[in-house]
Structure formats: structure tokens, C-alpha cells
Amino acid sequence: MNEIINSLRRTPYQTFAALSVLFFTLLLSGLLFISLTFLQGLLNYVETRPRVIVYFQVKAEEEQIAAVKEKIKNTNKTSEIKFVSKEEAYEIYKEFTQNDPLLLEMTSSEILPASLEIDATKPEYLPELAEMLKNQPGVDEVQYQKDIIDNLLSLTSKVRKTTAVFFGYLMFMSIIVLTTTLSFKIALKREEIGILKLLGASNMYIRKPFIGESIFLGVLATALSNIILIGTLISMNSFLHEYFAGIPNLMTTLAGVPLQVWPFNLTFAIATLAVTAIFSLFITLISSFTATNRYL
Amino acid sequence: MISFQNVSVRYPLGNVALDSVSFDIEDGEFVYLVGPSGAGKTSILRLLLDDIHASEGSITVNDFEITAPKFNKATELRQQIGIVFQDFKILPESNVFENIALSMLVKGFQKARIAKEVEEALHLTGIEDKKYLFPAQLSAGELQRVAIARAVVGDRDIILADEPTGNLDPKTTWEVMKIFKKLEKKKTVLFATHNADIVNSMKRRVIILKNGKLIKDKKNGGYEL
Numbered sequence: 001m002n003e004i005i006n007s008l009r010r011t012p013y014q015t016f017a018a019l020s021v022l023f024f025t026l027l028l029s030g031l032l033f034i035s036l037t038f039l040q041g042l043l044n045y046v047e048t049r050p051r052v053i054v055y056f057q058v059k060a061e062e063e064q065i066a067a068v069k070e071k072i073k074n075t076n077k078t079s080e081i082k083f084v085s086k087e088e089a090y091e092i093y094k095e096f097t098q099n100d101p102l103l104l105e106m107t108s109s110e111i112l113p114a115s116l117e118i119d120a121t122k123p124e125y126l127p128e129l130a131e132m133l134k135n136q137p138g139v140d141e142v143q144y145q146k147d148i149i150d151n152l153l154s155l156t157s158k159v160r161k162t163t164a165v166f167f168g169y170l171m172f173m174s175i176i177v178l179t180t181t182l183s184f185k186i187a188l189k190r191e192e193i194g195i196l197k198l199l200g201a202s203n204m205y206i207r208k209p210f211i212g213e214s215i216f217l218g219v220l221a222t223a224l225s226n227i228i229l230i231g232t233l234i235s236m237n238s239f240l241h242e243y244f245a246g247i248p249n250l251m252t253t254l255a256g257v258p259l260q261v262w263p264f265n266l267t268f269a270i271a272t273l274a275v276t277a278i279f280s281l282f283i284t285l286i287s288s289f290t291a292t293n294r295y296l
Numbered sequence: 297m298i299s300f301q302n303v304s305v306r307y308p309l310g311n312v313a314l315d316s317v318s319f320d321i322e323d324g325e326f327v328y329l330v331g332p333s334g335a336g337k338t339s340i341l342r343l344l345l346d347d348i349h350a351s352e353g354s355i356t357v358n359d360f361e362i363t364a365p366k367f368n369k370a371t372e373l374r375q376q377i378g379i380v381f382q383d384f385k386i387l388p389e390s391n392v393f394e395n396i397a398l399s400m401l402v403k404g405f406q407k408a409r410i411a412k413e414v415e416e417a418l419h420l421t422g423i424e425d426k427k428y429l430f431p432a433q434l435s436a437g438e439l440q441r442v443a444i445a446r447a448v449v450g451d452r453d454i455i456l457a458d459e460p461t462g463n464l465d466p467k468t469t470w471e472v473m474k475i476f477k478k479l480e481k482k483k484t485v486l487f488a489t490h491n492a493d494i495v496n497s498m499k500r501r502v503i504i505l506k507n508g509k510l511i512k513d514k515k516n517g518g519y520e521l
Contacts, residue, residue: 195385198345199446200374201402 003209004216007185014181015217021177022221022283025170026276030229032163033275037268039159041250041261043152052120052129052144055113058086060138062114068136069116075132077125082117089114113140171283178217178287182210186295193295203296211288218280226273233264297323298344298454298484303353303363305339305508313339315508316353323453324481328495329488330519331505337488339508341456344486345377346370357454375403378447378455378483382462384439386431392418392442393427400450410449417445421475437468444475454484461491473498492519 008015056065069081084092090109097103118133120126130144186193196206240262244250250262254271261268298321305313314336321327329337342348343355346362355362360373378399379385386395396417400410418424421441431439440460447455457476461469473494479485489495495502495518502517503510512520 191385192387195387196398196402198347198374198379198385199399199402200371200377202371205402 001216004213007209007213008216011181011185014184018178018181018214019217019221021174022217022280023224025174025283026221026225026280027228028170029167029279030225030272030276032159032167033272034229034233036156036159036163037252037254037259037261037271038250039152039156040252043149043156044252045247045250046145046148046152049119049145052118052126052133052142053115054118054133054136054139055115055141055143056138057140058111058113060114060140064138065114065116068133068139071136072116072118072129072133075129077120077122077129078118079121080119084115084117086110086112086114171279174283175287175290178214178283179291182214182288182291183294185213186210186291190295197296203292206296207288207292210292211285214284214288215281218284219277222273222277222280225276226269229272229276230269233269237264297321297356297358298486299354299356300340300343301354303343303350303355305336305343305348306351312508314343314350317505317508317510318353319503319510319513321484321486323484326476326480326485326500327487328500328502328517329486329505330490330495330502332490334507335505336508337505338458340505341458341486341488344454344456345379346373375450376452376454378449378452380440380443380447380455380457380460382459384431384436384443384463386439386442386446388431391428391430392423392434395431395442396445396449399446399452403450405450413449414445417449420448420478421445422471435468436463437465437471440464440468440472441475444472448479448483452483454486455479457485457487457489459488459490461489461494466493469494495519 054068056068065083069083072078073081086109089112090107093107093112094104097107118129120129126144126146130142130146133139133142193206244262247262249260252259252261259268259271300320301318302316303314303318304316307313317336317340329340331337339348343350343362344357346367350363353363357373358376360369361367362373387398390398393414396414397410400413405413415424418427421444423438423441423445426434426438426442431442434442440463443460447457460476461472464472469491476485476487477498499516499518501515502512502519504512504514504517504520
């Protein structure tokens with residue numbers, strides 16, 4: 001360890017450059033990992049709560065609504081049907097517009113529609129239920145989660161593609177910078193490497209200190225980036241609690257293992273650390289092998 | 297056992313470093329390699345280390361047939377050979393102990409054995425009191441003693457010395473030769489030199505080279521060209 005630290009201290013600028021690039025790569029890859037797992041968690045959440053919302057015309061009678069509710073219930077494809085009256089809708093509206101009294105003044109419960117929130121037993125029943133509801137008397141609009149899921153799927157796919165391109169570029173840059181830094185150090189030790197080879201040192205023996213050095217930088221960059229990532233998540237906790245109000249948890253899978261993304265927990269922090277550590281190891285090993293290969 | 301059979305080394309531009317050289321060296325023998333600059337002495341030592349390749353002929357060192365078409369045991373071969381150079385080739389950032397220990401570390405010896413053997417080598421070369429000094433604090437003679445100590449530790453039974461006294465004054469040269477004399481019968485020593493005084497005063501087998509050719513191979517010979 002002392003040898004590694006001494007070697008790094010002898011070339012402070014190269015060490016700083018390599019550490020900075022590694023740090024930013026790991027920080028961004030950590031952020032991308034968290035964003036993707038959140039999106040995936042949200043997608044999974046929405047998919048597991050198949051719901052149709054039907055809005056009735058303002059003039060629709062409560063008997064009409066009750067009849068629709070009964071008809072839908074008789075399909076046996078629903079798990080829960082919740083009636084939201086005009087007054088309840090107005091209460092919800094009031095809550096949303098509490099910071100804007102002017103909007104509230106312009107609205108009354110009379111102009112808001114009553115609605116039914118229908119949870120289906122399976123997501124595939126949603127289109128069928130939505131189609132059936134559209135043809136019922138007094139129905140104004142039917143919304144179901146296909147649109148939301150499609151949007152989320154499209155967003156997740158875009159984020160994935162962007163992440164792949166962006167991450168590929170970052171990784172490439174990190175490998176180039178780290179390889180160049182190590183090559184410089186190896187060039188300085190060319191004579192020493194020559195002596196070691198004549199003494200019968202194996203290629204692995206010669207590589208070991210350079211690999212150790214880059215892994216040390218990788219560990220440092222992983223630790224720093226994870227401190228920033230976890231700090232950011234903790235500082236955003238109250239905002240996210242408001243944002244995800246009503247969502248008890250978000251789950252995804254990582255390498256086939258279920259992982260709770262939200263609320264934040266130690267397992268998720270460890271998973272983020274593990275992902276960044278694996279990237280870091282990959283970058284440092286590729287760089288040190290590429291750099292040493294030129295001289296062995 | 298070292299065996300050279302009709303070994304030639306030709307470089308791509310046509311110059312010949314060695315021309316059909318043959319000789320055998322038994323275990324524990326002390327052999328001088330003499331000849332003017334460019335005679336092929338260093339080429340023989342580099343061939344033995346698999347640092348350059350023969351164009352023709354066969355070379356065997358212990359159980360290694362270096363000239364075999366798919367020879368890939370250079371590391372293992374070098375682990376059996378100790379090297380002493382005219383310019384010492386000592387690591388400047390390591391102290392005396394670390395420089396000597398390096399020869400055993402690359403072979404994976406345990407710390408306790410390394411400590412024991414390095415102490416013995418320090419004693420053999422007479423630099424026990426320089427153990428923790430760095431190369432910049434040592435004289436040329438002391439640096440060459442470190443190189444010899446590094447060459448003898450770690451079960452290395454062949455010592456290749458390439459002009460080891462070339463950078464030393466006469467007094468130090470004889471001190472270094474005394475160390476080599478102590479290694480006789482224990483190690484196989486191949487000693488390349490220009491120094492006629494050494495060859496003539498410590499008479500051993502002499503292989504004389506000229507323009508890449510072996511012109512004489514004499515037991516108890518002297519320096520003659």
C-alpha cells in the first residue's frame with residue numbers, strides 16, 4: 001500500500017487527472033443506474049396496479065353511475081371500484097390548487113365530474129373494460145393506464161439507449177486517460193521492468209503494482225462518487241416522499257434478484273455501490289492490462 | 297549443464313553476431329568468455345537468457361531447450377540464472393536488502409527464507425553493514441557486490457557475468473574476483489571479460505571468440521587473442 005501511495009505521489013498531476021475522470025464516470029454511471037432503476041420501479045408499480053378511470057358527464061345522475069358500477073362489477077374482472085363524487089373531486093382539486101386561490105375561486109363542485117376508479121384483476125382486462133365503459137350512458141371520458149405505461153416504456157427505452165451511448169463514451173474516455181497515465185508511469189520504469197524480466201519476473205509480477213495502483217484509484221473514485229450519490233439521495237428524500245406520495249414502494253429486479261428502489265434502503269445503496277465498483281474494476285483492469293501489454 | 301551446438305546469430309541487415317559456435321559447460325564449471333568488442337560474448341549471454349534468438353543451432357540450459365520452435369519458458373529459465381552486468385542494473389529506489397531480495401521475490405519465496413538467504417549473500421559479498429543503504433549511497437564496487445549478491449540468492453545455479461569488473465578500479469576488481477572465486481563449484485559461472493590480468497591470474501577454462509567465431513576453448517587457459 002505504501003508503495004502505491006508513494007508512486008501516486010510522485011506523479012500528482014497524472015494521478016489527479018485519472019482520479020477525476022474515474023470519479024465523474026462512476027458518479028454519472030451511478031446516477032444513470034439510479035434513474036433507470038427508478039423508472040423501471042415506476043413501470044413495475046404501474047403495471048401491477050391496472051386501473052381504469054371513467055369520468056361522467058357533469059349532468060349524469062347518481063343512479064346512472066350506480067348502474068354502470070353494477071354492470072362493470074358483474075364482469076368479475078374488477079378487484080375494486082371506487083366512486084369519487086363531485087364533492088370529493090372538488091376536495092381533491094382544492095388540495096391541488098391550495099397555492100392558487102384564483103383558480104379555486106373560479107371553480108365549484110358543480111362543474112367537476114364524478115368518476116369511478118376501477119382496479120382490474122389483470123392488466124390485460126383494461127382495454128376491454130375501457131371499451132365497455134365508453135359505450136355506457138352518461139360517460140364523458142375513459143382513461144386507462146395503457147397511455148401511462150406506453151409513455152413510461154418509451155421513456156425507459158430512451159433513457160436506456162442514451163445511457164448505453166453516454167456510458168460507452170465515458171468508459172472509453174476513462175480507459176484512454178487511465179491507460180495514458182499508466183503508460184507514462186510504465187515508461188518511467190522501463191529500465192526497472194527490463195531488470196525484473198531478466199531476473200525471471202513473470203508478466204503478472206511486473207503488472208501487479210500497476211494494477212494495484214489503478215485499482216486503488218478505482219476504489220477511491222468509487223468511494224467518492226458513492227458518498228456524493230448517497231448524499232444527494234438523502235438530501236432529496238423529503239422531496240421524493242412528496243413526489244411519490246401514495247406509492248408505498250417501488251420494486252425492480254437486478255440480475256434476477258428483487259430490489260426495493262423506493263423508499264431508500266441500505267440494500268439499494270449497496271447495490272449502487274456494487275454496480276459502480278464493478279464498472280470501476282472493469283475500467284481499471286482493462287486500462288492497466290492495455291498499458292502494461294505494450295511493455296511486456 | 298549448458299550446451300551450444302552450431303549456434304549462429306544473424307541480424308536482419310546481414311551482420312553475424314555468432315557463427316556456428318559449439319561448446320558444453322558442465323555444472324559447477326567456471327568459464328571465461330574472452331574476445332574483443334563485437335566478438336559475440338554478450339550475444340552468448342543474451343542467448344542464454346532467451347533475450348535474443350538463435351538463427352541456427354541448438355541451445356540447452358539445464359532442462360530447457362531454448363531453441364525449440366515453441367519455447368515459452370523464458371521466465372522459468374531466467375529464474376535459474378543470476379546476472380551480473382558491467383553497469384550493475386540495480387534499482388535506484390530500493391535499498392540493498394530489497395535489491396537482493398527481488399531476485400527471490402520474483403520466484404515467490406517466503407519472507408523468512410528470503411531474509412535468511414539475503415543475510416548469507418550480504419555476508420558472502422562483505423556488505424552486511426550496507427543492508428539498508430540506497431544505491432546512491434554506494435560506491436561502484438559496493439554496487440557490483442549487491443549485483444553479485446542478487447545473482448546468487450534464490451537457487452540460481454548459473455551466474456552470467458558480463459564484464460562485471462569493467463567499471464571497477466584494480467583493487468575493487470580483485471575484491472570482486474575473490475567473491476567469484478568463492479562461488480566456484482557451487483555455481484556454474486560464465487564470465488565475459490576483456491581483462492587479461494584476471495584471466496591470466498585466475499586460470500580457468502577459457503573460450504575465446506573473434507568475429508562471432510569460437511577460435512579456442514582451453515582448460516586452464518590464459519588471455520590470448
